Amino acid sequence: DVKVTQSSRYLVKRTGEKVFLECVQDMDHENMFWYRQDPGLGLRLIYFSYDVKMKEKGDIPEGYSVSREKKERFSLILESASTNQTSMYLCASSLGNREEQYFGPGTRLTVT
């Protein structure tokens, strides 16, 4: 079974803090993705990566950055957390263009 794990299920941070969300997949997938999920808006793509050290902006990259130093690990960074970044964050990975994405359990981030 493909396994995608995320470092925290719940996280509470203060405005202005730097926040790291970690994602690890164990199936040697090339592609990895970060989404945020908000009620009524579905999932929106923040960033994705198709190879180590490669990254591309998704639909809502503002206020976020990412890092992919190893194939299995994809980190999402909030440089200075703000209250409007309170959300559920989901990581996913996939093998190729035709393959489905496999999702982690999500991190519910609250910024106060």
Next chain:
Amino acid sequence: AQSVTQLDSQVPVFEEAPVELRCNYSSSVSVYLFWYVQYPNQGLQLLLKYLSGSTLVKGINGFEAEFNKSQTSFHLRKPSVHISDTAEYFCAVRAAGNKLTFGGGTRVLVKP
């Protein structure tokens, strides 16, 4: 840019009754189509996918979906729901590259 519309944000349904979740997309090119399910406090799991071939696709847990190119739709159906089908369901489309575009989600509440 492509978009995905899930016409119903919530669908209440009685146990053992049929359910249909509607999904329409906008894209002028060939697409891959997916339905995912999210149970409470979990990540997304793939229910089924359409890549090519037969327009009727069968998935897990008794779900099926029909791809209609002329109507740009990919509606999800189950003939008889169980309490355990209570979840949020997401339709997603991939037109080119690795990016998925998700609909806003449909919450299904199965009542005894």
